[in-house]
Each structure stands twice: as structure tokens, then as C-alpha cells.
Amino acid sequence: MFGNSSCAEDQKSGAYWCLSDNSDCHDDPPRGYECRCQPGYKGNPYMPNGCQDIDECAQPDPPLCFGRCINTVGSYDCVCPYGTYGNPRLKDGCAPRKLKFSGLVIAIGVGSGIFILLFMLAAVIIRRKVRARKAEKMKDFFFKQNRGLLLQQLVDKDIAERMIFNLEELEKATSSFDDARKLGGGGHGTVYKGILSDQRIVAIKKSRHAIKREIDDFINEVAILSQVNHRNVVKLFGCCLETEVPLLVYEFISNGTLHDHLHVAPPSLSWKERIRIALEIARSLAYLHSAASVSVIHRDIKTTNILLDDQFIAKVSDFGASRGIPIDQTAVTTTIQGTFGYLDPEYYQTSRLTEKSDVYSFGVILVELLTRRRPSSYISSEGFNLVSHFVLLVSEHRLCDILDSKITEAVKAEEADKVAAIAVMCLNPKGEDRPTMRQVETGPEALQSSAGNAGSNQTTEEHAFRLSHPSVEESNSNASAYNLSRRYSMEDEFWSSMSFPR
Incomplete structure (x- = not known):
């Protein structure tokens, strides 16, 4: 204080x-x-x-x-x-809020979960719709790029709808184009084995690149094969236009190509089988040239395009280079396509494609069946290619010098001479002097008949092998003179300048 x-x-x-x-x-x-x-x-x-x-x-x-x-x-x-x-200042004034808090947490958790779930579901649905819309746009784009509109114009509408496969079915059929399903391939694409939903076994051809020319060839092949129905022509089931590169769906042919059986696998084809295969090829070409709704020139007949089924029945395949010619025309001028060793020299020089170009290629196949030599690589000791050397030996009566040894051992010389004569007629340098395929098919038919009926009518056989052309001796005589030398100069020019992709 x-x-x-x-x-x-x-x-x-x-x-x-x-x-x-x-x-x-x-x-x-x-x-x-x-x-x-x-x-x-x-x-x-x-x-x-x-x-x-x-x-x-x-x-x-x-x-x-x-x-x-x-x-x-x-x-x-x-x-x-x-x-x-x-109230913490009163005894027991504080009560637990656990029940209230847990209910709030549960409500918030459930609400959040439902929201997230709905959000994710909406995101998935939107994504699928975007993908589906994008896929539809891409399918439409590829359909137009792959000439789908052109195909619809070339093929009957009902046929076109029946022939078009969707991509999902073909992916399922081939296990998404698994390498284990590959049957083979080349410069133009790969072939896969597939099993469709209806249990049909098919071969699916998938091009390697989306090249305009190959797409045009693809549409051309579909348009032609959709109108062809022949037991010796590979059957086309349909196509798929929903990918960048178009897909073709064929019947499955189980036994490989004629080329494989002649040049790759151990020789197994007997003389009778070779004659029958030649006859089946001739019949299919005769049908294409004259019996189909449009005259079809294959333009790439070769042994790699001849498939063999489990009964060794021949099937002509690969119509990508084919051309349809109106009935009122006999020839068409076009860009040259074909394969080295099989291409008609006259077509190469003039660019005029006729049914006789297929006749020439068939003649080369006959030579191949007789000799088991490769037309694309064979060169004789004198420097001749297979066709030139074969014609020369036939004209000099030395056919046995080039015959397949299996034929030499098992076949009469007369039968081999008759087939060689047909080959020489088909290989005439001038297309107009070659027989038609309808005429050619009578040769193997007669041989096949004579094999089953040893004593058949001689006159019938001679008529079959004449083919409204010179006799064997006359053909050999002509070949050994001016025409033979003209053939060599013409073919030498052809072989030296030949370079085609197919």
C-alpha cells in the first residue's frame, strides 16, 4: 500500500x-x-x-x-x-461421437464410391463410343481406299454382300494372324490358314503393303473370281475391306503348289498324274477363255499358281493380274504383267494381250512337266533358255536328252513325243498360229483315254493331236528352219530385257 x-x-x-x-x-x-x-x-x-x-x-x-x-x-x-x-466442465458431459462420425464416413465413402464408379463407367462408355466411331470412320476410309465402291459396281449387290467378311471374324479364324497359321508368302503378301465360325477351313491372303496397283489387282481378282465357277479354279469365298491392306478368303488347298511337287519336294508325280494335271489346267483355261460370262485372260499362268488338293486335283489361283475381255473383242492393249520364263514374247513386244498369251504360258508348264526344269533359271550349255532349248531338241528328235528321268524310265517315247508336240504348238512365236485352249485340252484328254484303253481308236487320237495344226513332223520341220531361228532372236531379246515384279 x-x-x-x-x-x-x-x-x-x-x-x-x-x-x-x-x-x-x-x-x-x-x-x-x-x-x-x-x-x-x-x-x-x-x-x-x-x-x-x-x-x-x-x-x-x-x-x-x-x-x-x-x-x-x-x-x-x-x-x-x-x-x-x-460440456467438459460437467461430469460425464462429453459423449462419444463415434456412431455419428462412422455414419458420416460411411455415407461419404459410399457416395464417393458410387460417384467414382459412375464416372469410370461413363468414361469407359464414352471411350468405347469414341473408339467405335473412330473404327467405323477408319473402316469406311479403308473400304473406299480398297475400292469397295468399285467392287460394288463390278459385282452383283447380293453377291458382294455375301462375300464381304468383317475383320473380327478373320482375326478369330487366324488367332489374330498368328505366325503359326502361316501357309506361305511371297513378294505380294502372306497366306494364313483359318477356321471360320461355320467350321470352313480357308486360306486368307493378306497383302504386305497398301500399294494402289496391288489394291487394283485385288479388286480385279475379286470381281473375276466372283463370276467364275469351275472345279479347277480356286474358289473365292470373299474378302475383307476393313483394313489398310485388303484380305482375300479362299478355299483351303492342302497339298501345296505344282511348283513344289516338281522342284522342291522329292519327285512323286507319276506320268498319269502329270497328264491329268495338264488336262485340268487346260480345261480351266478353256473355261475362262470361252465358257465364263466374260472372257478372262489369266496373264500369270505358272506352276506356283497351280495348287493341288489332297487328291492332287489342280486348282488355278492368283487372278490379280487377270483381265476380262468383252465377248466382241479378241485382244486388249495393256501394261505388261507376267512372270519371267512364262511370259508370251509376242505380248511382251506388242503389249497386245490375247487368250493365246495364256496358251504360251501353258506350253511352258507342259515343258516343265516333261523336264522338271525351272523356266526362270535354266540355261543350256549352248546358252539357250529352257523354251528355246526344248524346241531345238524336239526339232532334232532328241527329246530324251532333256526329259525327266522318271518319265524316260516309265513312259513310252510316243506318249512323251505327243505331249512335246502340243507344247511346241503352244510355244509358237506367232500367237495366231497357236491353238486355242479348247483345242489344246483334247490332247491330254486323248492321252488320258489311251492310258485307260490301250487299244483305243487310232483315228481319234490323231485327230485330237492335230488340233487343226500341222502334224508333229511338220511342226518340228518348221521349227528347225526359219521359224526356229526367228524364235531364238525374238526370245533372246525378250529374256535380256525382261524385268517384271511378278
């Missing part, structure tokens, strides 16, 4: 004694005034910083708090423990 002065008077005079920040001055007249620490503080109020905070929660007699006591500067807080709510 200080003097008779008041708090206000001493503060003005500078003789104020309540020096601690957390202190209060209390007047007590007439005795003067007294300094006290503020509530929540204790110490000496007459000294600077003399009043210090009291930790109420740590006192021996703590304040009334049934919850959690938290010290603050000059005071304290009393709160309910975590997970409870209520």
Missing part, C-alpha cells in the same frame, strides 16, 4: 509502482493504492515482468474440467477429448 495518492496520480507523476506488464493497480483510499498480478498470473507486480503465467492445468488443485485441460496465456481451455462432444 503506497501513501495517500491514487493510481492515476502516481502514473501522472511518474512515481507509479505497478511495474509488471501483467499487473493491475487497485485504489484503496484513504490509504493509497495496491498492485496485484492479473488473474492467471502470479509473482511480484512491483517488478518488471514480475507477474508470470500460471499453468492452471498443472496446479495441485486444478480447475474444474472433466475433459482435456489446455493451458493458455493467462488462462486455460477445457475441451472434450478427441472423438467426443458436449
Whole structure:
């Protein structure tokens, strides 16, 4: 207690004694005034910083708090423990909020889960729709790129719809074009074995590149084969236009190519089988040239395009280079296509394609059946290619010098001579002097008949092998003179400048 002065008077005079920040001055007249620490503080109020905070929660007699006591500067807080709510200053005043909180969490969790699920479902649906729309656009683009509109114009509408396969079915049929399903391939594409949903076994031809010329060839092949129905022509089931490169679906031919059986596998074809295969090829070409709705020139007849089924029945395949010629025309001028060794030299020189170009290629196949030599690589010791050397040996009556040894051992010379004579007629340098395929097929027919009927009519056979052409001796005589030398000069020019992709 200080003097008779008041708090206000001493503060003005500078003789104020309540020096601690957390202190209060209390007047007590007439005795003067007294300094006290503020509530929540204790110490000496007459000294600077003399009043210090009291930790109420740590006192021996703590304040009334049934919850959690938290010290603050000059005071304290009393709160309910975590997970409870209520009045912590009352006994049992804090009740657990666990049930309420769990229900909220569950509600939030379920709501969030449903939202996320709906969001993901919507995202998947939208993505699928976008993909489907994109796929449809790509299919439409590829359909137009692959000349689908042209195909619809070239082929009857009902046939076109029946022949078009979807990509999903062909992927399923080939296990997504697994390498284990490959049957073979070449410069133009790969062939896969597939099993359709109706259990048909098929061969699926897949081009390597989306080249305009190959796409045109593809549409050309579909248009032609859709109108062809012959047991010796490979059957086309349909096509797929939904990919960058078009796909062709054929009947599956199990026994490889004639080329494989002549040049790759051990020799197994008997003379009778060779004659029958030649007859079947001749019949299919005669059909294409004259019996089909449009005269079709194959333009790439060769042994690799002759497939053999499990009964060794011949099937002509690969119509990508073929051309249809109207009935009222006999020839068409076109870009040269064909294969080295089989291509008609006259067609090569003039670019005029006629059915006689296929006749020439068939003649080369006859030579191949007789000799088992490759037309594309054979060169004689004198420098002649296979065709030139064969014609020369026939003209000199030395056919046995080039015959396949299996034929020499098992066949009468007269039969081999007759087939060689047909080959020479087919290989005439002038197309107009070659027989038609309808005339040619009578030769193997007569040979096949004579093989089954040893005593058949001599006159019938002679008529069959004449083919309205000179006799064998006359053909040999002509070949040994001017025409033979003309053939050599013509073919030498042809072989030296030949370079075609097919």
C-alpha cells in the first residue's frame, strides 16, 4: 500500500509502482493504492515482468474440467477429448461421437464410391463410343481406299454382300494372324490358314503393303473370281475391306503348289498324274477363255499358281493380274504383267494381250512337266533358255536328252513325243498360229483315254493331236528352219530385257 495518492496520480507523476506488464493497480483510499498480478498470473507486480503465467492445468488443485485441460496465456481451455462432444466442465458431459462420425464416413465413402464408379463407367462408355466411331470412320476410309465402291459396281449387290467378311471374324479364324497359321508368302503378301465360325477351313491372303496397283489387282481378282465357277479354279469365298491392306478368303488347298511337287519336294508325280494335271489346267483355261460370262485372260499362268488338293486335283489361283475381255473383242492393249520364263514374247513386244498369251504360258508348264526344269533359271550349255532349248531338241528328235528321268524310265517315247508336240504348238512365236485352249485340252484328254484303253481308236487320237495344226513332223520341220531361228532372236531379246515384279 503506497501513501495517500491514487493510481492515476502516481502514473501522472511518474512515481507509479505497478511495474509488471501483467499487473493491475487497485485504489484503496484513504490509504493509497495496491498492485496485484492479473488473474492467471502470479509473482511480484512491483517488478518488471514480475507477474508470470500460471499453468492452471498443472496446479495441485486444478480447475474444474472433466475433459482435456489446455493451458493458455493467462488462462486455460477445457475441451472434450478427441472423438467426443458436449460440456467438459460437467461430469460425464462429453459423449462419444463415434456412431455419428462412422455414419458420416460411411455415407461419404459410399457416395464417393458410387460417384467414382459412375464416372469410370461413363468414361469407359464414352471411350468405347469414341473408339467405335473412330473404327467405323477408319473402316469406311479403308473400304473406299480398297475400292469397295468399285467392287460394288463390278459385282452383283447380293453377291458382294455375301462375300464381304468383317475383320473380327478373320482375326478369330487366324488367332489374330498368328505366325503359326502361316501357309506361305511371297513378294505380294502372306497366306494364313483359318477356321471360320461355320467350321470352313480357308486360306486368307493378306497383302504386305497398301500399294494402289496391288489394291487394283485385288479388286480385279475379286470381281473375276466372283463370276467364275469351275472345279479347277480356286474358289473365292470373299474378302475383307476393313483394313489398310485388303484380305482375300479362299478355299483351303492342302497339298501345296505344282511348283513344289516338281522342284522342291522329292519327285512323286507319276506320268498319269502329270497328264491329268495338264488336262485340268487346260480345261480351266478353256473355261475362262470361252465358257465364263466374260472372257478372262489369266496373264500369270505358272506352276506356283497351280495348287493341288489332297487328291492332287489342280486348282488355278492368283487372278490379280487377270483381265476380262468383252465377248466382241479378241485382244486388249495393256501394261505388261507376267512372270519371267512364262511370259508370251509376242505380248511382251506388242503389249497386245490375247487368250493365246495364256496358251504360251501353258506350253511352258507342259515343258516343265516333261523336264522338271525351272523356266526362270535354266540355261543350256549352248546358252539357250529352257523354251528355246526344248524346241531345238524336239526339232532334232532328241527329246530324251532333256526329259525327266522318271518319265524316260516309265513312259513310252510316243506318249512323251505327243505331249512335246502340243507344247511346241503352244510355244509358237506367232500367237495366231497357236491353238486355242479348247483345242489344246483334247490332247491330254486323248492321252488320258489311251492310258485307260490301250487299244483305243487310232483315228481319234490323231485327230485330237492335230488340233487343226500341222502334224508333229511338220511342226518340228518348221521349227528347225526359219521359224526356229526367228524364235531364238525374238526370245533372246525378250529374256535380256525382261524385268517384271511378278
